[in-house]
Amino acid sequence: MTTLQPPVRADGKLPLITADKVNKHFGQFHVIRDVSSHFYQGEVTVIIGASGSGKSTFLRMLNRLETHDSGTIVIDGIELNHNLKNIDAVRREVGMVFQSFNLFPHLTVLDNITLAPRRLRNMTRAQANVVAMDLLGKVGLAEHAHKYPHQMSGGQQQRVAIARSLAMQPKVMLFDEPTSALDPEMIKEVLDVMKDLARSGMTMIVVTHEMGFAREVADRVIFFEKGQILHEAPPEEFFGECGNERISAFLGKIG
Ligand code: ADP
Numbered sequence: 328m329t330t331l332q333p334p335v336r337a338d339g340k341l342p343l344i345t346a347d348k349v350n351k352h353f354g355q356f357h358v359i360r361d362v363s364s365h366f367y368q369g370e371v372t373v374i375i376g377a378s379g380s381g382k383s384t385f386l387r388m389l390n391r392l393e394t395h396d397s398g399t400i401v402i403d404g405i406e407l408n409h410n411l412k413n414i415d416a417v418r419r420e421v422g423m424v425f426q427s428f429n430l431f432p433h434l435t436v437l438d439n440i441t442l443a444p445r446r447l448r449n450m451t452r453a454q455a456n457v458v459a460m461d462l463l464g465k466v467g468l469a470e471h472a473h474k475y476p477h478q479m480s481g482g483q484q485q486r487v488a489i490a491r492s493l494a495m496q497p498k499v500m501l502f503d504e505p506t507s508a509l510d511p512e513m514i515k516e517v518l519d520v521m522k523d524l525a526r527s528g529m530t531m532i533v534v535t536h537e538m539g540f541a542r543e544v545a546d547r548v549i550f551f552e553k554g555q556i557l558h559e560a561p562p563e564e565f566f567g568e569c570g571n572e573r574i575s576a577f578l579g580k581i582g
């Protein structure tokens with residue numbers, strides 16, 4: 328068991344996720360290097376950094392799509408280790424949305440959303456449908472429940488993917504470049520759904536290059552470089568300081 332004592336913040340909130348000196352290699356390549364951070368309940372964290380800096384790998388470790396080699400990851404009191412029961416429990420609590428929406432092509436929107444709750448949360452079809460229709464309303468797609476993914480735009484599919492994750496009632500949502508595969512006119516509709524989710528109090532970790540989103544809704548911005556957290560700060564501070572040359576160079580490139 329972990330002996331980490333999570334710090335309680337002044338507002339009484341506890342970290343939902345704690346990473347402590349986490350390391351990961353792919354063969355000889357040291358992809359994540361001693362990463363430590365706390366992610367608090369209700370906090371929105373945006374992670375930025377150059378391609379290849381380890382952002383996706385870090386997110387994937389948080390729901391055990393990748394294993395870490397050393398260090399500790401604790402999510403809502405559950406330590407991620409080789410205990411399969413822990414992994415199942417964590418997967419139920421951690422939702423993830425990918426760049427490529429990954430909807431099941433042979434299922435309708437409604438069935439895409441209700442599949443996991445029916446199988447893993449033991450909901451009846453009727454119960455799961457009620458939850459799904461409510462979520463589809465929230466992402467602005469109530470009219471599209473009976474369509475198949477290929478009948479929808481990329482932005483609509485990504486909103487379905489978000490609704491599908493939310494149907495499992497996760498405690499935290501991870502987003503890995505959720506708008507990178509979208510045409511510009513569809514980016515806003517997905518970011519708007521994510522902003523609503525942030526305002527509803529969801530704990531979110533978002534890898535994105537959408538700096539407007541970071542400024543508007545992030546509580547904290549983390550800059551990854553070569554598998555390490557080079558810098559982290561609230562957005563007003565992060566974007567305000569030009570002190571760090573590597574960060575300003577990066578922001579200049581994407582901005
Ligand atoms: P980012 O999301 O910041 O672009 P990634 O976490 O995807 O970075 O990748 C970090 C580095 O790890 C890259 O050099 C990538 O090529 C490498 N990498 C990622 N996944 C694997 C894997 N499954 N096997 C080997 N190398 C990988």
Ligand code: MG
Pocket residue numbers: 382383384503
């Ligand atoms: Mg990535």
